[in-house]
Amino acid sequence: MEKDWKKIYTGTNFYKVELIRQVLEDREISAVVMNKQDSSYKFGQIELYVHERDEEGAKAIIEEMSEIED
Template sequence: MESDWVKIYTSTNFFQAELVKQLLTQHEIEVVLMNKRDSAHNTFGQVEVYIHQSNFSQAIEILVLNDINP
């Protein structure tokens, strides 16, 4: 991944991370999910949401307005 991407959200719940991705995508922010969960058990690890650094302020504002703790 390029160096100008920043992690904006982390969760152990894949579906919560996907909801964050969809919310940001609706506001035309490009999002990448990195699933770092254990593939054998799917109970360990986290899912991380990354955005381009230039969209950071806008993304934080969107998350806060939607009561999502970044």
Template sequence: MENGWVKIRTYTKAYEAEIVKQMLEENGIAAVILNKQDSSYLFGKIELYVKQEEETFANVLINSGIDTEEDHVN
């Protein structure tokens, strides 16, 4: 990952990461998903990254209403 991006969450379900990414983008925050799951057996993590300067706002948005089974990285 390029400098300036920080991992803010990890997920085990791809659809949860996509929902949060979409919500962030709708609020003007650039977000990137890095899927580290094995493609055959679907074990591993899916990581969500945002730009470092948007980390605080992204966390506020995520914590204000998304109810998922995510693993918090912070």
């Protein structure tokens, strides 16, 4: 991965990580999903990265989304 990208979220549910990525993209924050799960047994992590200039805004959006889930 290029430098200047920061990991902002880690999870095991691909659909949740992809939903977060879509929300970030809708708010014009480029995001990349890196799926590190084993394809057969589904253990491991899925990571979400954004450019470091968007890190604070992206974390605020994820926080806002988690408040809605609760």
